[in-house]
Amino acid sequence: MEYRTKEDQVADFLRERIISGVIARGSRLKQAEIAEQLNLSITPVREALKLLEAEGYISTDSYRGARVVPFDASASSEILTLRLLLETQLVRAAVEKITAQDIAELRQLADEFAKAFESGDRATARGVNYRFHRRMYDIACMPQTLHFTQILWARYPFDIINAAENRGQDAVAEHDEILQALASGDVTAAMLAMRKHIESGWTVLKSAR
Template identity: 80%
Template sequence: MDYRTKEEQVADYLRERIISGVYPRGSRLKQAEIAEQLQLSITPVREALKLLEAEGYVEGGSYRGARVVPFDEAASNEILQLRLMLESQLVRSAIEKITTDDIDELRALAKEFEQAFASGDRATARGINYRFHRRLYDIAELPQTLHFVQILWARYPFDLINSAEGRGKDAVAEHDEILQAFAAGDAAAAMLAMRRHIESGWAVLRTVQKDGA
């Protein structure tokens, strides 16, 4: 059962689409269009955009429409270090609480991610990747830490990273390494695997930026 409010559900829907690149950086999000897509009233959409504005995903959440915040390259190194610290805490807590059913659910998401990338549907793959990490960190039961991580995700260029050639194949292997560590109940291995996963994406970003310079 989903205990989130309508505003929280809409906010999570929009986060996933921003991170996946369905809503590109700098694009406009119109409340009426989103409400029509989700078959909801304007109110939960407006409140969801306020939440996302507070987290840094959008700006100017007025009736004219919010704008997806551009990627801030200057802040990316600091964000990387904060992600490594906070997401390690979430992994450490999650491994103490995770169940066999949780691992099965995560494996199913990892498989969906692999299939989406294999079919060339990178936007869908990025969305599934968001759900994979969000579900894993939900298990930690550290809502404030997860909240801060989501703020960091707003400033991180997942769309650029996951559009790079070969990133999908690497991410599939990294997800498997993370899940193997969780299945074994090995906290140190799980934290190391997640660190490698994050740093691997960072290395791809550096390469993409260098090639585009």
């Protein structure tokens, strides 16, 4: 990931923590604290926050500074449709470029996800889940598609989905299915497995409303 700019790395660091719940929705983000935590200057942190604001993860004003916005609990079927379109295309491209080393890295992340859910550590599981999907989509080398996918993630209530009783077990099995398709180079199976994974989470969301 060395090719990515410092602001991109900071933005990814914050996205993962927002989606995982480590940084609570509504929390204030202080540039100086983030810079100190990451041992960076203020400049890449400031630029990362601008990027996250453009994507919809945070809001800023001159009085309250930067704050994490709430998930959209009323996420519409339009977001589902767009996620299905974009993320299956990212998977399709990943199948064409993936290496054995990539598969090994994704398998390690999938195993970490399963272990975190089994131990009841939902925040860690959500963070690892973010890294699993982000790593897979990085392999696709479709930066614009990934950018729009991340905008959709900012509006999606992953916290509600992952709080469901059996969601962890289902997600573990779905990750395995995706990895098997990637490892075998089966484009159709990989796209169908990702579609199933996203739709399964949507089903959980609808039942939780």
